[in-house]
Amino acid sequence: EVQLVESGGGLVKPGGSLRLSCAASGFTFSSYSMNWVRQAPGKGLEWVSSISSSSSYIYYADSVKGRFTISRDNAKNSLYLQMNSLRAEDTAVYYCARVGSSSGYYGRYFDLWGRGTLVTVSS
């Protein structure tokens, strides 16, 4: 079955760190660019970060730049998000999302999503 499964979420204090993981299965993970998209409680979707298939190209939203680091291990079919200096406004469900194979850089869309993992930043 083609799927993405996130893990690693939880409760963390402001200023703390957390590492999210996303396990991919059912497709050739190493052929796809991958992303993290988040959704604050009761709010809309926000793109967070993107990494190309070979990790050559990495992008971040301004809201997380300098605090979050995206990475991947193609041998383990896994995507990661290291989150440091967490703030209350980082509280959200974090989704792992695959880039559609027919989309280029400007036309990028997300054709496969995981169920998400909840990150709560609170003292």
Add this chain to the structure above:
Amino acid sequence: QSVLTQPPSVSGAPGQRVTISCTGSSSNIGAGYDVHWYQQLPGTAPKLLIYGNSNRPSGVPDRFSGSKSGTSASLAITGLQAEDEADYYCQSYDSSLSGPWVFGGGTKLTVL
């Protein structure tokens, strides 16, 4: 404030046709960048509904259609069904500081 503007809510009776708008600017939709649409059923992850303005992934009913004109895009749903009740999001590329990939604020569709 989202770069792509959607109405907070729309509603329609079963069998009716509804449209959801997504209004952008010259730095995104108006610049010719593609618009994509996602459906998020209550308590679930988003699902790709329309890509490249008007293309449906395999498995998406033809009741769902997308279009784009100028600085706006629209999602149309015909033959409305109870299971269509969900949040809908548009997404595109933005060349301003808001980008690169941006979502609309989302529209809650209620089936009356």
